[in-house]
Amino acid sequence: MRFLHTGDWQIGMPALFLSDEARTRYTAARLEVIRRIGKLAADQKCSFVVVAGDVFDANRLSPQTIGRALEAMADIPVPLYLLPGNHDPLEAGSIYNSPAFAKRRGNNHVLDQTGIHQVDGGEILAVPWASKRPGRDLTAEALAALPPEPAGCVRIVVGHGQLDTYDPDRSRAETIATAPLRAALADRRIHFAALGDRHILTNAGIDGRVWYAGTPEPTRHEETKPGFCLVVDIDGDGPPIVAEHKVGTWTFLELDAQLNGHEGVERLEAVLDETPCKDTTVVRLKVMGTLTLAANANFEAVLDEARHVFAGLEVWGRHSDLVVLPDGGDMAALNLTGYAAAAAEQLKETAATGGEAGRAASDALGLLYRLGASV
Numbered sequence: 295m296r297f298l299h300t301g302d303w304q305i306g307m308p309a310l311f312l313s314d315e316a317r318t319r320y321t322a323a324r325l326e327v328i329r330r331i332g333k334l335a336a337d338q339k340c341s342f343v344v345v346a347g348d349v350f351d352a353n354r355l356s357p358q359t360i361g362r363a364l365e366a367m368a369d370i371p372v373p374l375y376l377l378p379g380n381h382d383p384l385e386a387g388s389i390y391n392s393p394a395f396a397k398r399r400g401n402n403h404v405l406d407q408t409g410i411h412q413v414d415g416g417e418i419l420a421v422p423w424a425s426k427r428p429g430r431d432l433t434a435e436a437l438a439a440l441p442p443e444p445a446g447c448v449r450i451v452v453g454h455g456q457l458d459t460y461d462p463d464r465s466r467a468e469t470i471a472t473a474p475l476r477a478a479l480a481d482r483r484i485h486f487a488a489l490g491d492r493h494i495l496t497n498a499g500i501d502g503r504v505w506y507a508g509t510p511e512p513t514r515h516e517e518t519k520p521g522f523c524l525v526v527d528i529d530g531d532g533p534p535i536v537a538e539h540k541v542g543t544w545t546f547l548e549l550d551a552q553l554n555g556h557e558g559v560e561r562l563e564a565v566l567d568e569t570p571c572k573d574t575t576v577v578r579l580k581v582m583g584t585l586t587l588a589a590n591a592n593f594e595a596v597l598d599e600a601r602h603v604f605a606g607l608e609v610w611g612r613h614s615d616l617v618v619l620p621d622g623g624d625m626a627a628l629n630l631t632g633y634a635a636a637a638a639e640q641l642k643e644t645a646a647t648g649g650e651a652g653r654a655a656s657d658a659l660g661l662l663y664r665l666g667a668s669v
Contacts, residue, residue, distance in 0.1 A: 306359045548577075617645075
């Protein structure tokens with residue numbers, strides 16, 4: 295059996311952290327990656343594709359979103375097996391029962407029943423979600439009811455959820471216990487577990503037979519290895535051959551910047567300048583250090599320029615600690631007299647105290663400096 299394992303497409307993801315322009319391109323990329331997956335499956339001569347849950351971001355999406363997704367899926371030239379996950383469960387009003395989905399084209403098959411599904415080369419044990427909070431370990435339940443493997447048949451389980459080795463809240467009833475998986479693999483009731491919900495490409499470390507493919511396009515900065523899918527070869531009881539394939543085109547980049555004077559700002563500018571594919575890169579900055587008014591004005595100019603070319607750029611406020619303190623040159627450059635000079639001096643003193651008031655004073659001085667420089 296050779297198949298392609300992917301998951302967590304989350305079609306219809308709102309991506310509110312992006313501008314309208316970037317969001318439109320990001321949405322298009324999340325559809326186009328489906329076509330790349332289909333081409334890869336054909337090039338690699340896969341018998342079928344499994345999507346291990348969260349095909350859609352929600353059950354209530356616009357007909358346009360559903361229709362365009364189904365058009366992309368229809369371009370996949372091999373059978374496509376879709377598993378409902380926690381984002382798109384088989385609850386009342388499920389997207390899989392919508393009129394738009396009922397008219398789907400191509401080789402799409404919804405794994406809407408827990409149990410065995412026959413596929414080219416073997417069997418799929420499907421474990422779909424019927425609600426967002428099923429209140430039990432669905433995978434362990436399905437494995438417990440699994441009959442012995444027919445002789446000469448390759449069987450894989452396609453499930454969704456966090457393994458107990460990765461879930462920080464192991465008390466959640468939906469967490470997938472590894473012990474039943476290990477037992478089912480050991481007695482050859484299953485040969486492989488293709489899982490979804492974890493957006494990071496992950497070998498779960500169970501004899502190389504339990505994997506998360508991750509999301510084919512990143513969804514947030516915390517994902518350390520998104521943008522992949524897997525081509526899996528299983529030949530009898532031998533170890534599976536799992537090949538990683540990069541299919542994503544977007545990058546969520548997190549940068550730590552130490553900004554102490556103009557030199558730190560220049561280093562950050564160089565890093566941003568050297569970053570490839572800026573129009574499909576979303577940057578989150580953690581900034582630390584102390585800047586003068588002049589250096590901070592330079593920093594703000596660098597950010598303004600970068601925002602014109604990157605898909606997104608933000609300074610992560612709650613993980614940043616940037617202090618702006620004017621020096622003598624800054625105050626002289628303001629060229630203020632009388633009341634204005636006295637007010638600026640008071641702002642300088644407040645800025646030096648730190649805290650919320652200090653940050654507000656620093657912002658006010660920065661704005662005053664930029665306004666003065668623009669005159």
